[in-house]
Amino acid sequence: MSIQYKPFAPLVQRIKQDGKCLEGGILKVDSFINHQIDPTLLQSMSIEFVRRFANKEINKILTIEASGIAPAVMVGFLLNVPVVFAKKKKPSTMDNMLVTEVFSFTKNKSYTVCVSKDYLHEGDKVLFIDDFLANGNAAKGIIELVEKANATLSGMGFLVEKSFQHGGDYLREKGYQVESLAIIDSLDNCKITFKE
Numbered sequence: 001m002s003i004q005y006k007p008f009a010p011l012v013q014r015i016k017q018d019g020k021c022l023e024g025g026i027l028k029v030d031s032f033i034n035h036q037i038d039p040t041l042l043q044s045m046s047i048e049f050v051r052r053f054a055n056k057e058i059n060k061i062l063t064i065e066a067s068g069i070a071p072a073v074m075v076g077f078l079l080n081v082p083v084v085f086a087k088k089k090k091p092s093t094m095d096n097m098l099v100t101e102v103f104s105f106t107k108n109k110s111y112t113v114c115v116s117k118d119y120l121h122e123g124d125k126v127l128f129i130d131d132f133l134a135n136g137n138a139a140k141g142i143i144e145l146v147e148k149a150n151a152t153l154s155g156m157g158f159l160v161e162k163s164f165q166h167g168g169d170y171l172r173e174k175g176y177q178v179e180s181l182a183i184i185d186s187l188d189n190c191k192i193t194f195k196e
């Protein structure tokens, strides 16, 4: 499907400079996003998200631990709204928790994702922020948690989308506003090809 896509040049440049391609369609961005973090780039990407979702009502940022937390906190700081991260560990008591299962293709296994009903509830207008959008499984889990809470998803923002895994197609067809700052069309032969 054709989408409205505006690459965020500072991120695209940085991926070109420091991104590493691994076997199996994985992009490694450990030197500026996933292990060491470049706070200046993080700030500029977060400002860009705020700009792109300026038309939306948002009272909460939601992400999944651990790699989504840094961008989510920065966006929450800029919007002055709380940031909730869904936890990947099964709670010892299921009381008061919203729970779903997410399949991770990078780890090739399913894991439980949960969030307390105290921090996600009816009437919340939620912006989901994450580092990567691939097959969209994490995003689908978030949609389920938001629906279980009777909250509303105002939009979904990703630093990097890998279009060849089609999670973005699914989410856009469902009608969600999906904003990805860099879209990668292919990692074939370990060559990073960006969407134009």
Ligand code: 5GP
Pocket (backbone or CB within 6 Å): 025, 026, 027, 028, 029, 034, 067, 103, 104, 105, 106, 130, 131, 132, 133, 134, 135, 136, 137, 138, 139, 162, 167
């Ligand atoms: P999805 O659920 O959309 O299939 O995958 C999204 C999740 O998997 C992200 O939260 C991210 O942590 C991880 N992920 C997917 N693809 C990549 C990748 O190419 N590089 C890195 N570093 N993480 C990825």
